[in-house]
Amino acid sequence: MGYRENPRPGGRSARVQAAVHQSVRDMLATMDRADVTIPLIAQRANVTPSTIYRRWGDLQQLLADVAASHLQPEGEPASIGSAREDLEAWVEQYADEMASGVGRQMLRDVLAAADSANAEKCGTYTRYQLAVFIARAEKCGEPFPTLTDLMDHVISPIIYRILFDQAPGSDYVRRLVAKVMPESAAGA
Amino acid sequence: MGYRENPRPGGRSARVQAAVHQSVRDMLATMDRADVTIPLIAQRANVTPSTIYRRWGDLQQLLADVAASHLQPEGEPASIGSAREDLEAWVEQYADEMASGVGRQMLRDVLAAADSANAEKCGTYTRYQLAVFIARAEKCGEPFPTLTDLMDHVISPIIYRILFDQAPGSDYVRRLVAKVMPESAAGA
DNA sequence: TTCACTAACGCAAATTATTTGCTTTTATAC
DNA sequence: GTATAAAAGCAAATAATTTGCGTTAGTGAA
Numbered sequence: 001m002g003y004r005e006n007p008r009p010g011g012r013s014a015r016v017q018a019a020v021h022q023s024v025r026d027m028l029a030t031m032d033r034a035d036v037t038i039p040l041i042a043q044r045a046n047v048t049p050s051t052i053y054r055r056w057g058d059l060q061q062l063l064a065d066v067a068a069s070h071l072q073p074e075g076e077p078a079s080i081g082s083a084r085e086d087l088e089a090w091v092e093q094y095a096d097e098m099a100s101g102v103g104r105q106m107l108r109d110v111l112a113a114a115d116s117a118n119a120e121k122c123g124t125y126t127r128y129q130l131a132v133f134i135a136r137a138e139k140c141g142e143p144f145p146t147l148t149d150l151m152d153h154v155i156s157p158i159i160y161r162i163l164f165d166q167a168p169g170s171d172y173v174r175r176l177v178a179k180v181m182p183e184s185a186a187g188a
Numbered sequence: 189m190g191y192r193e194n195p196r197p198g199g200r201s202a203r204v205q206a207a208v209h210q211s212v213r214d215m216l217a218t219m220d221r222a223d224v225t226i227p228l229i230a231q232r233a234n235v236t237p238s239t240i241y242r243r244w245g246d247l248q249q250l251l252a253d254v255a256a257s258h259l260q261p262e263g264e265p266a267s268i269g270s271a272r273e274d275l276e277a278w279v280e281q282y283a284d285e286m287a288s289g290v291g292r293q294m295l296r297d298v299l300a301a302a303d304s305a306n307a308e309k310c311g312t313y314t315r316y317q318l319a320v321f322i323a324r325a326e327k328c329g330e331p332f333p334t335l336t337d338l339m340d341h342v343i344s345p346i347i348y349r350i351l352f353d354q355a356p357g358s359d360y361v362r363r364l365v366a367k368v369m370p371e372s373a374a375g376a
Numbered sequence: 377t378t379c380a381c382t383a384a385c386g387c388a389a390a391t392t393a394t395t396t397g398c399t400t401t402t403a404t405a406c
Numbered sequence: 407g408t409a410t411a412a413a414a415g416c417a418a419a420t421a422a423t424t425t426g427c428g429t430t431a432g433t434g435a436a
Contacts, residue, residue, distance in 0.1 A: 003413075011403060013413060034302065039393065048415055053394065055413085060300075111351055112248075112300030114222065123352035152364070156348035157340035163299055164311035164347075176340070200431060201384060227422065236386050241423065243384085 003055050019045040020052060024066045033105065038062070057114075064113035067106035068121050073129055083137035083144055088177050090129070092170055095158045099167035107163065126155055145180045153180045207233040208240060212254045221293065226250070245302075252301035255294035256309050261317055271325035271332055276365050278317070280358055283346045287355035295351065314343055333368045341368045 007013035023045035027036045038059055042049040056062040077090045097103045110118045130150050137144035145153075154176045161168045195201035211233035215224045226247055230237040244250040265278045285291045298306045318338050325332035333341075342364045349356045 007413095008403080011413095012401085013403090016414075037393075049393080050395080050416080051414055054396095058394090108299055111296055119352050123348075151348070152345035153341055156344040159348055159352075160311075160339070160344035164307050195384095196432080198432095199384095204385080225422075237422080238387080238424080239385055246423090 016045075016047055016051065016055075020047060020062070021066050021069065024062065025070070028066075028102075028105075036063075060109070060113045061115060063109040064115070064118040067109040068118040071106055071110070071122050071125060073125055076132055077129055079136065083133050083140065083142050084177075084181060086136070087130075087133045087150075088174065090133070091154060091158075091177055092173050094126075094155075095162075095168055095170070095173045098159065099162050104162055104167075107159070111163075127151065130155075143182045145182060149180050204233075204235055204239065204243075208235060208250070209254050209257065212250065213258070216254075216290075216293075248297070248301045249303060251297040252303070252306040255297040256306040259294055259298070259310050259313060261313055264320055265317055267324065271321050271328065271330050272365075272369060274324070275318075275321045275338075276362065278321070279342060279346075279365055280361050282314075282343075283350075283356055283358070283361045286347065287350050292350055292355075295347070299351075315339060318343075331370045333370060337368050 003013075007017055020041060023041045024036070027041060027044065036059070038052050039049050041062070042052050052062065056065060077086065079086055080089065098107060107122075110122055113119075127147060130147055134144055134147060134150075136142075154173075157176060158168050158173065195205055208229060211229045212224070215229060215232065224247070226240050227237050229250070230240050240250065244253060265274065267274055268277065286295060295310075298310055301307075315335060318335055322332055322335060322338075324330075342361075345364055346356050346361060
């Protein structure tokens with residue numbers, strides 16, 4: 001009677017999920033968000049509205065689900081130079097992505113949903129990515145901030161500004177990273 | 189044709205706004221949020237639904253409006269001891285309030301709305317409060333963090349955790365404050 | 377005061393979204 | 407194959423939203 005969290009791949013359920021997600025992404029990309037409704041999503045996905053209602057509950061949950069799956073990182077972050085340089089590049093891209101119209105809206109969607117599971121997922125994704133840099137630095141004996149410091153003093157200010165204030169610029173982001181690096185008094 | 193942002197006090201429009209806000213607060217306090225609908229709010233406020241639709245647009249906007257007006261600070265923060273002690277007490281209360289079920293929900297409401305005006309209002313409220321502590325410290329010649337540092341390294345981590353993770357405890361909050369205070373290496 | 381003006385409200389019909397009971401389909405395990 | 411159960415489809419019933427139009431109540435000028 002209940003719906004599975006992760007449908008078996010290849011099954012009908014998975015196909016419906018994919019079609020609905022795709023439909024939502026298409027619509028968000030091409031039309032005003034206020035005009036995105038469940039009946040329309042259903043029509044474009046060749047599915048009945050009741051299927052969507054039963055599976056996701058309401059539009060907010062569906063949007064949160066789509067947003068969270070879009071915010072999920074594809075793979076390991078790129079490794080070009082030192083751990084610090086890699087981190088800097090990654091954070092800058094992260095900030096840009098989240099501050100963009102689409103990213104901002106995805107953050108909203110994820111936070112707006114009644115169920116906070118999707119929001120927590122996003123936090124987990126971010127920590128997971130950052131942990132990669134920490135592991136790399138450790139392997140090279142490079143001094144590096146802790147995960148907590150990165151989350152509290154780099155990620156949090158960026159997200160706060162995006163949500164409650166103005167989008168942060170790249171100078172600002174670099175300063176945040178510089179400040180949190182150990183053994184180097186905010187050089188630059 | 190358009191609705192005023194701030195209706196003239198005493199007028200009919202102001203009475204309707206007050207009744208609707210009150211109705212929303214009552215309902216949020218006594219029933220499940222999923223059951224709070226515009227027709228119900230309207231009935232309790234002795235107003236027609238169409239009035240609410242025309243004025244606020246949809247439920248999210250209305251909830252955001254109510255939440256923002258509830259998050260608006262009443263007056264100046266309390267002054268008991270040194271600026272640092274006052275700040276510590278204020279931040280701790282701030283964190284508790286925001287992390288509570290009600291506070292968390294208000295944050296969500298404010299962020300979920302299509303219009304970001306209410307979210308920005310909240311950020312402004314917070315900065316305004318913090319500026320009071322800074323002014324006090326300056327007057328006493330007490331060393332004190334800048335507004336930017338407080339927003340980035342105290343407020344942001346607290347809000348981020350509430351939204352994407354677990355509610356922060358009071359130990360954690362005190363550590364954030366200690367860390368941001370100048371001329372004192374995270375004493376505690 | 378009175379009067380003209382208009383923003384905001386009320387009412388009700390029309391539209392659209394949501395819920396729900398029941399049936400049918402389709403993976404999966406036996 | 408066949409049985410089973412999760413998930414989808416369909417359609418009727420309910421509930422929310424939009425909208426056109428008439429009414430009310432503050433406002434400002436005579």
